[in-house]
Amino acid sequence: MGRGWAIAVHGGAGVDPNIPSQRLEEAKKLLARCLNLGISALNSSMSAIDVVELVVRELETDPMFNSGRGSALTEKGTVEMEASIMDGPKRRCGAVSGLTTVKNPISLARLVMDKSPHSYLAFSGAEEFARQQGVELVENDYFITEENLGMLKLAKEANAIVFDYRIPVVGLGLETCSAGAGAMESTLQMNGLPLSVYAPETVGCVVVDDQGRCAAATSTGGLLNKMSGRIGDSPLIGSGTYACDVCAVSCTGEGEAIIRGTLARDVAAVMEYKGLPLQEAVDYVIKERLDEGKAGMIAVSSTGEVAYGFNCTGMFRGCATQDGFMEVGIWE
Amino acid sequence: MGWAIALHGGAGVPLSLPPERREPREAALRHCLQVGVEALKAQRTPLDVVELVVRELENNPNFNAGRGSVLTTKGSVEMEACIMDSTKSCGAVSGLSTVMNAISLARLVMEKTPHIYLAFDGAEAFAKEQGVETVDTSNFITSENIERLKQAKEANRVQLDYTQSIQTDPTKEKPTADGDSQIGTVGCVAVDGKGNSAAATSTGGLVNKMVGRIGDTPLVGAGTYANSYCAVSATGQGESIIRATVARDVAALMEYKGLSLKEAAAYVVEECTPKGTCGLVAVSATGEVTMPFNTAGMFRACATEDGYSEIAIWPPSTQN
Numbered sequence: 132m133g134r135g136w137a138i139a140v141h142g143g144a145g146v147d148p149n150i151p152s153q154r155l156e157e158a159k160k161l162l163a164r165c166l167n168l169g170i171s172a173l174n175s176s177m178s179a180i181d182v183v184e185l186v187v188r189e190l191e192t193d194p195m196f197n198s199g200r201g202s203a204l205t206e207k208g209t210v211e212m213e214a215s216i217m218d219g220p221k222r223r224c225g226a227v228s229g230l231t232t233v234k235n236p237i238s239l240a241r242l243v244m245d246k247s248p249h250s251y252l253a254f255s256g257a258e259e260f261a262r263q264q265g266v267e268l269v270e271n272d273y274f275i276t277e278e279n280l281g282m283l284k285l286a287k288e289a290n291a292i293v294f295d296y297r298i299p300v301v302g303l304g305l306e307t308c309s310a311g312a313g314a315m316e317s318t319l320q321m322n323g324l325p326l327s328v329y330a331p332e333t334v335g336c337v338v339v340d341d342q343g344r345c346a347a348a349t350s351t352g353g354l355l356n357k358m359s360g361r362i363g364d365s366p367l368i369g370s371g372t373y374a375c376d377v378c379a380v381s382c383t384g385e386g387e388a389i390i391r392g393t394l395a396r397d398v399a400a401v402m403e404y405k406g407l408p409l410q411e412a413v414d415y416v417i418k419e420r421l422d423e424g425k426a427g428m429i430a431v432s433s434t435g436e437v438a439y440g441f442n443c444t445g446m447f448r449g450c451a452t453q454d455g456f457m458e459v460g461i462w463e
Numbered sequence: 464m465g466w467a468i469a470l471h472g473g474a475g476v477p478l479s480l481p482p483e484r485r486e487p488r489e490a491a492l493r494h495c496l497q498v499g500v501e502a503l504k505a506q507r508t509p510l511d512v513v514e515l516v517v518r519e520l521e522n523n524p525n526f527n528a529g530r531g532s533v534l535t536t537k538g539s540v541e542m543e544a545c546i547m548d549s550t551k552s553c554g555a556v557s558g559l560s561t562v563m564n565a566i567s568l569a570r571l572v573m574e575k576t577p578h579i580y581l582a583f584d585g586a587e588a589f590a591k592e593q594g595v596e597t598v599d600t601s602n603f604i605t606s607e608n609i610e611r612l613k614q615a616k617e618a619n620r621v622q623l624d625y626t627q628s629i630q631t632d633p634t635k636e637k638p639t640a641d642g643d644s645q646i647g648t649v650g651c652v653a654v655d656g657k658g659n660s661a662a663a664t665s666t667g668g669l670v671n672k673m674v675g676r677i678g679d680t681p682l683v684g685a686g687t688y689a690n691s692y693c694a695v696s697a698t699g700q701g702e703s704i705i706r707a708t709v710a711r712d713v714a715a716l717m718e719y720k721g722l723s724l725k726e727a728a729a730y731v732v733e734e735c736t737p738k739g740t741c742g743l744v745a746v747s748a749t750g751e752v753t754m755p756f757n758t759a760g761m762f763r764a765c766a767t768e769d770g771y772s773e774i775a776i777w778p779p780s781t782q783n
Contacts, residue, residue, distance in 0.1 A: 222706045228677075229583060249676045250702045254558060254583040256675015360585015361578045362557075369684040369708040387579050391551040393684040396708045397715070404719035422551075 134435035135453030136173040136341045140165050140186055142196040143332030144384040144427025146445030146461055155461060157195060162449040162459045165189050169338065170451055179338040179346035179379070180218045180241075187214070187237040187348040190334035196447070197332035199235060200274050202352020204283045205359050210274040212236045212352050213366040215251075216244060219345035219374040219433070226366040229254035234267040237350045240366070242266065251366065274352070286356040332447070333365050335372070335381030339431040341453070345379035347372050347395070354386065364389035369396035377402050378409060380430045384443060388424020392416070398430055410438040417442050465768030466503045467654050467752045470495055470516055472526045473647035474698040474742025476760030476776055485776065488525050488762055492774050495519045496764040499653060500772075509653040509694070510548045510570075513663035517544070517566040520649035521665050526762075527647020529564060530603050532667020534612040535674050540603040543582075543680050544569045544665035545687040549658070549694065549748070555681035558583035560603075563596040566665045569681075571595065580681065608670075615671035648680055650687070650696030650744060656768065658748035660694035662687050662710070669701065679704035684711035692717045692748060693724055699741035699758060707735040713745055728753045 140162055169186045177185070191199025202210045214236035215226035225244025228251075233239050242264050243252050252260050261268060333351035340346075349372045351365040363386030364371035371382045373395030380395040389395075397420050401412040409432040417428070417440040427441025429448060437450040444462075451457040472488060499516040507515070521529025532540045544565035547553035554573025557580070559565050571593050572581050581589050590597060648666035664687045666680045678701030679686035686697045688710030695710040704710075709731055716727035724747035732741050732755040742756025744763060752765045756778075766772035 224706060226677075247673065248702075249673060249678075250705050251677040251682075252673060252675045253677055254675055256673055259674065358576065358578060358581065358585055358589065360581045360583055360588070362555075362580040362582055367580075367682055367684075368705050369682070369711060373708075387577070390579050390683050391553060393688075393708070393711045396684055396711055400712065400715040400719060404715060 134343070136339060137431045137435050137437040137450070137452045138166065138169045138173060138182065138336070138338045139429035139431060139437050139439060139448065139450040140169065140190070140334070140336045141381065141383055141427070141429045141439070142190065142334050142447035144441045144446035145425055145443040146447065148444055158447050158461070159459050161190075161193055161195050162447060165336070166449040166451055166457065166459065169336065173338070173340060173453070176341060178342070179340040179344045180216070182338045182340065183336045183346045183348035184216060184237055184241050186336040187334060187350050188235045190336070191235050191237060191350050194276050196334045197352045198334045198350040201276055201279070202274050203355035204275065204279050204352075206356050207359050208280070208283060209271055209359070210352055211359065212274070212350070213362060214240045214348070214350035215366040215368060215372040216240045216348040217346065217368060217372050217374040217379070218244070219376055219379055222375050224250050224368045226251040226368060227253065227257045228362050228366045229360070230257055230261070231271045232258060232268045233261045234269050234273070237348050239264070239266055240348075250368070253362075279355070282355055333371070333383040335383060335429060337374075337379040337381050337429050337431045339379065339433055339435060343433045345374045345376070345431060345433055347374040347379035347381045349381045349383075364394075369393050371395060373399055375399050376433060378430055378432045380428055382426055382428040383446070384426025384441070385424045388421055389426050392420035392422070392424065394420060394426065394428060398428070402432075408432070409436045413438045413440040464658070465656050465750045467746045467750045467765070467767040468496070468499045468503060468512065468651065469744035469746055469752045469754055469763065469765035470499065470520070470649070470651040471696065471698055471742065471744045471754070472520060472649050472762030474756045474761040475739070475758040476762065478759055480776070489774060489776070491520070491523045491525055492762060492764040496766055496772065496774065499651065500766050503653060503655065509655050509659050509661035510546070512653040513651040513661045514546060514566055514570055516651040517649060517663040517665050518564045520651070521564050521566060524605050526649045527667045528649040528665040531605050531608065532603050533647065533670040534604065534608050535668070535676070536671050537674055538609070538612060539674065540600055540667060541674065542603070542665070542667055543677065544663070545681045545683060546570050546573060546661070546663040547683060547687055547689040547694070548661040549689045549691050551690055553579055553683050555580040555683065556582065556586045557677050557681050558675070559586055559590070560600045561587060561597040562590045563598055566663050568593070568595055579683070582677070603667075611670050648686070648698040650698060652689075652694040652696050652744050652746045654694065654746040654748060654750060656750070658691070660689050660746055660748060662689045662694035662696045664696045664698070679709070684708050686710060688714060690714050693745050695728075695743055695745040697741060697743040698761070699736070703736045703740040707731065709736065709741060709743060713743070717747070724751045725753045728755050732757050
C-alpha cells in the first residue's frame with residue numbers, strides 16, 4: 132500500500148563551521164553505517180517501528196553523538212538519558228526520561244509502549260521497569276567519555292549550558308569559552324552561546340516501510356551541564372518525536388524552542404489540516420514555529436518521501452529511498 | 464472581546480454522585496470561579512489568574528491534584544503540573560511528592576530557569592532552592608484515596624472513572640472504574656480583554672499508576688497549551704490525550720483550518736479521542752469559552768465578561 136520505503140537519520144542540528152574535518156568524516160561514516168543498517172532491514176521487509184528502534188540503538192551504542200554512550204553530562208557529572216518512540220498506525224507511543232543505567236534507552240521506550248499500561252516512565256520508576264523487563268543494564272560511568280568530562284569542566288568554567296561536547300579542549304580559544312561579552316559577539320549562536328562551544332547531537336530516525344507505515348524515534352543525553360531532572364524535547368510526544376498515518380518526524384536542536392513550537396506534531400498538523408506536502412510542511416514549521424529558536428528535523432511521509440530542514444548551521448543527517456537515492460550530509 | 468475564564472476539576476464523573484460527594488465539589492468550583500473572576504476584574508494577568516485558581520483547586524482535597532492526589536501503586540503521591548501563556552512561555556514539573564503547589568513550581572521553572580521541564584529529585588531540589596512551601600508527603604494523602612487504591616488493586620487495574628463506554632481497545636490500558644473514582648486533574652484557562660491568555664493544569668495522575676509514570680498534564684501540547692489563538696487545559700485518560708496531542712490540536716485546527724474555538728474543541732474531543740477518555744476547557748483570544756467532554760461528566764465552571772457564568776457536572780441538556 133505504500134509507495135516504497137524511505138528512511139532518514141540524524142545526529143544533531145547545529146554544527147560548528149570550524150569543526151575539524153576528521154570529526155566530519157567520522158560522523159559521516161557513522162551516519163552512512165546506520166543508514167545502511169536501516170536499508171538492509173527495510174529491504175528484508177522489517178516494519179518501520181522495528182527499523183527505527185534498530186537504527187537508534189546503533190546510534191546510542193556508538194559514542195560519537197549525544198545519546199546512550201557518549202551522552203552529554205549533567206551538572207553533577209552524571210548521565211541522564213531520555214528517548215521516545217512512536218508508531219504511526221494507531222499512534223502508539225512510549226517514552227522514558229532520567230535513565231542512568233539502561234544501555235539502550237530507545238528500547239526501554241519501546242517496552243513502555245508495548246509492555247506497560249502507560250506512555251511515559253521516568254527516573255527511578257523507569258529504572259525499576261527496566262529491571263523487571265530484564266533489559267541490559269550497566270553502571271552509569273559506562274556512558275561517560277573523557278571528552279564529555281572535559282566539556283563539562285569547560286562549561287562549568289564558562290558557567291554556561293554547553294551543547295557541543297566534542298570540541299577538544301586543546302585549541303579552543305579562551306575567548307570562545309568565556310561567558311563574557313566577547314563570546315556573545317560571535318554571530319553564530321545557539322542558546323546564547325557561540326556555536327564553537329555548542330552543538331546539540333540528539334539522534335533520531337524516521338522510517339516509512341513498504342506497507343506505508345511510519346515510525347519515529349529520538350534519543351539523547353540532553354544538555355551538557357543541565358540541572359539534574361531537566362527534561363528536554365526528545366521524550367515529549369509532539370515536540371521531539373511524532374508519527375501518525377501521514378508522516379513521522381524526529382527533531383533536534385534547542386530543546387526548549389522545540390517544545391514551545393510542538394515541532395514534530397506541527398509538521399503532521401500542517402499536512403493534515405492545511406494539506407501541505409511533506410517538504411513544504413517541514414519548511415513551514417522550521418520557518419514559522421521556531422521564533423528565535425534553532426533546530427532541525429527529519430521526516431518521512433506515508434507515500435515514501437523523505438525530507439529534512441534546519442534553521443541553524445548544519446545538521447548531521449542521512450536519507451535514503453527505495454528507488455536507490457541515498458545521501459549523507461552536514462551543511463545546507 | 465472581553466475577559467473569559469474556565470476551570471475544571473476533572474472529566475469522568477461517577478454515574479451517580481450522592482449529595483455529600485457532589486456538593487463540596489460544586490462549592491469548590493463556585494469558589495474557584497469567583498477567585499478567578501475577581502482577579503480578572505482586578506486586571507491580574509491571565510498567567511497570574513490561572514496559577515491562582517489552580518492553587519485553590521490543588522489545596523482542595525476533593526480534586527485529584529495537590530492535596531487529594533490519587534496514589535501510585537506503591538501508595539505514594541507523584542504530582543505534576545504545567546503552565547503556559549500565549550507568548551508560549553511555559554513551565555512543567557513531574558514527580559513531586561512534597562511541594563504544596565505544583566503549579567507554582569511549574570511557574571518558577573518557567574521564570575527562573577533556562578529550562579521548561581524539571582522532574583523528580585531534580586524538581587524537588589529546585590523547590591528547596593526556591594524556598595517554596597513543602598510539607599511531608601503524608602499531607603497529600605487522603606483516606607478516600609487510600610480506599611481507591613485498594614479497590615483498584617483488587618480490581619487489578621488502573622482507574623479512570625465510572626464511565627461505562629470504555630471501547631474494546633486491545634491496548635492493555637483499560638481505564639474502567641468500579642467504585643467511586645475521583646479522576647481528576649484540575650485546570651484553568653483565562654484570557655484578558657486584550658487577547659492574552661494562559662492555561663494551567665495540575666494532577667496526581669492515575670490511581671494505581673506505576674511509579675514514575677508521567678501523564679498528559681505536564682506535556683506541552685497534550686494536556687496544556689496556549690498560543691495567540693487560545694488556551695487549553697485537558698483532562699481524562701492521559702495516554703489518549705498524549706496520542707491525540709489534544710491541547711495543541713485545538714489551537715492548530717483554529718489556525719490551520721480556520722475553525723472557531725467551539726468547533727475545534729468539539730472536533731478534538733469527539734473525533735480524536737476515544738469516547739470516555741477526554742474533556743477540556745478552552746478560551747479564545749477573542750473571549751469565547753468552551754468546555755466539551757466525551758465522558759459521563761466533567762466538573763467545570765466558566766464565566767465571561769458580559770455576565771455569563773456556569774457551574775456544571777453533567778452534560779448540557781440536549782436541545783434540537
